Amino acid sequence: MNFLYKYTKKLKEYREISKVDEIARRYFAMNGFDGSLTILGLLIGYYLLGFNDPAVIFVTGISTCVAMGVSGLWGTYLTERSERISSLRELEKATISDLSNTKIESAHKFAMIVVTVVDVVASSITAFFSLLPFLFTRFFNIRICYYISFALSFVTLFLLGIFLGRISKENIIISGAKMVVAGIVSVLISVLLIRNF
Amino acid sequence: MSNIRRLVLDVLKPLSPSIVDLAKQLADIQGVDGVDVSLVEMDAKSESVKITCEGEDIIFKEVEIVIIDNGGSVHSVDKVSTGSTIIEEVPTHQDTESTLA
Numbered sequence: 229m230n231f232l233y234k235y236t237k238k239l240k241e242y243r244e245i246s247k248v249d250e251i252a253r254r255y256f257a258m259n260g261f262d263g264s265l266t267i268l269g270l271l272i273g274y275y276l277l278g279f280n281d282p283a284v285i286f287v288t289g290i291s292t293c294v295a296m297g298v299s300g301l302w303g304t305y306l307t308e309r310s311e312r313i314s315s316l317r318e319l320e321k322a323t324i325s326d327l328s329n330t331k332i333e334s335a336h337k338f339a340m341i342v343v344t345v346v347d348v349v350a351s352s353i354t355a356f357f358s359l360l361p362f363l364f365t366r367f368f369n370i371r372i373c374y375y376i377s378f379a380l381s382f383v384t385l386f387l388l389g390i391f392l393g394r395i396s397k398e399n400i401i402i403s404g405a406k407m408v409v410a411g412i413v414s415v416l417i418s419v420l421l422i423r424n425f
Numbered sequence: 426m427s428n429i430r431r432l433v434l435d436v437l438k439p440l441s442p443s444i445v446d447l448a449k450q451l452a453d454i455q456g457v458d459g460v461d462v463s464l465v466e467m468d469a470k471s472e473s474v475k476i477t478c479e480g481e482d483i484i485f486k487e488v489e490i491v492i493i494d495n496g497g498s499v500h501s502v503d504k505v506s507t508g509s510t511i512i513e514e515v516p517t518h519q520d521t522e523s524t525l526a
Binding site for chain 2: 244327331
């Protein structure tokens with residue numbers, strides 16, 4: 229119990245030093261949005277082309293999730309690492325001291341890991357959430373699965389909007405609706421493109 | 426060797442962790458009974474602070490480790506009081522003259 233208390237206290241300290249909360253929130257919203265819209269676009273394409281094989285839809289969806297996860301893992305980790313190293317060097321200059329093996333360096337390393345995990349999880353989970361109905365094609369018609377998936381994508385976008393609205397302390401319904409509009413715009417452009425192809 | 430009872434340090438540290446956290450951590454050190462941290466100067470990324478520790482048996486190395494772990498560096502040891510009682514600095518004629526001037 230004492231160990232747990234010490235550990236949570238340490239993590240709280242790292243969070244405060246690295247100011248990771250704000251960055252993690254931003255990454256969560258941005259990548260959750262990307263994940264949801266990407267899968268929505270993929271499913272709209274399949275739907276308009278009349279694709280009816282749930283296994284292919286699910287597998288391509290999952291591989292898209294994996295690709296987004298790997299992209300997040302590499303991209304975010306390397307970006308965040310360079311930013312953190314640069315800010316640590318600037319801090320070393322300002323304090324005229326070597327910050328290696330200090331709490332400050334550990335806090336920055338902790339922030340790199342947290343941000344990377346948030347990025348990977350946000351994009352993969354939101355994308356996977358929209359693919360879930362295709363696991364139940366045995367019970368539902370494929371067309372119904374498509375509709376539930378579209379609905380889940382819009383629900384995810386709306387929830388992300390609510391999340392952002394809560395952060396900015398604005399009207400959460402309007403904030404949610406703004407995200408849904410992005411989904412509608414994406415669907416309309418996809419429909420126009422595919423119909424005229 | 427006699428104990429350190431009071432220690433005054435001039436420290437340059439990053440803005441985060443705050444002086445509140447630093448003071449709490451210094452007070453947790455064994456042998457330290459009380460800590461005072463006052464802000465002397467503030468910059469965009471760093472701040473100069475004056476740290477005063479009082480206790481029965483202060484171990485300087487441990488105080489320094491906590492400061493370094495929090496990203497700070499000891500610029501100077503401004504005052505040390507040792508022995509069984511704390512002796513306050515006594516003003517001399519020279520000090521009085523310089524004050525009058």
